Amino acid sequence: MSQPLFLCAELEKRVMIMTLAREEVIAALNNQETGKIPISFWRHFAVDEFTNVFQEPAVLQTNLGGHQKYYDAVDVDFAKTMLDGYFAYPFRGVDDPRSLTNLQKLRPLNQDDPWITGQVELAQQQQQIAGKRPTFITMFSPMLLFKWALIKHYAEPLLLADQRFTDLYEQDPSLILQVLEVIADDQIKVAQAIMANTKVDGIYYSTQSIQDSRLRDDAQFFKQVMEPIDLKVQEGINQVSRLNILHICGFDGATNHLEWFTNYPLQVINWATGIDGYSLGEGKKLFGDRPVMGGFDNSTNGILYRGTKEQIQTEVKRLIDEAGHRGIILGADCTVPRDISYERLTWAIEAAHQN
Secondary structure (H helix, E strand, C coil), X not given: CCCCHHHXXXXXXXXXXXXXXXXXXXXXXXXXXXXXXXXXXXXXXXXXXXXXXXXXXXXXXXXHHHHHHHHHHCCCCCEXXXXXXXXXXXXXXXXXXXXXXXXXXXXXXXXXXXXXXXXXXXXXXXXXXXXXXXXXXXXXXXXXXXXXXXXXXXXXXXXHHHHHHHHHHHHCHHHHHHHHHHHHHHHHHHHHHHHHHCCCCEEEEEECCCCCCCCCCCHHHHHHHHHHHHHHHHHHHXXXXXXXXXXXXXXXXXXXXXXHXXXXXXXXXXXXXXXXXXXXXXXXXXXXXXXXXXXXXXXXXXXXXXXXXXXXXXXXXXXXXXXXXXXXXXXXXXXXXXXXXXXXXXXXXXXXXXX
């Protein structure tokens, strides 16, 4: 029996925008020219991504169930999975990370620490949900993990974390550097464990400059503290994974001096094109012709969230015309809003696959 015409039309539409072949996506991530442009978006699924899985274990199923429904609904070309539940670094031996006296008691994590093994198990399950799509697991920089521990999320302003970090640093810079070193070593353990015990394709490493005005534009702080810590973790990541993504985070308007990050050695670069002032094409040149990812404003003010189908698809074409077809992967500056219409993401994917 033949299918009703409206079902045939829906099936034809679905086939037209289906995910690209894994090999084509990997080729783009390896800076090769591809016939179609890969594209992907990602979002949080927990109401509060900072929920601690050890205090509220249900967040794990929210995370996994959210990924399953999302990938069933949206034909993204690769999976950048979310770490909801594991944002809170455990600070073993420390009761209050806002206390310099307490921070002196920080102990490194054991390789079998539940915070590490839990992330491995989460990555294994996320990779199964992602299927054949290339899959990248989120990891955060030591500085992000540290500063996030200094506030009560969704109860205190996000920028208060940067202020409190800067206060601590000004009081005892050598201790703060020591804490960052411990967290860096622990993040290397996470990368090693994930890549040794899963079949994921690589790590998506997120970093961000301190946003407090005392440090945000301080090139000396970047060179003496932030860059060495970030490089330590990234070099550890590169030792266990050959294809990884550097995310220079501009979430919620955070700014970074993009030109300061050109020594960072990960293979694919993602940043906030509008906020940091470099288009995809300009950023590709800045980073020595490495593959680049992004292009869309991820905020509720951007075309992706507010635009018509025509506006979104015109923006896709503009991004490709500006950046070219080699080593270009479209996406957003950062996570897209939880309430974004999946239809809008589909419009962008459809246009990317037609160019």
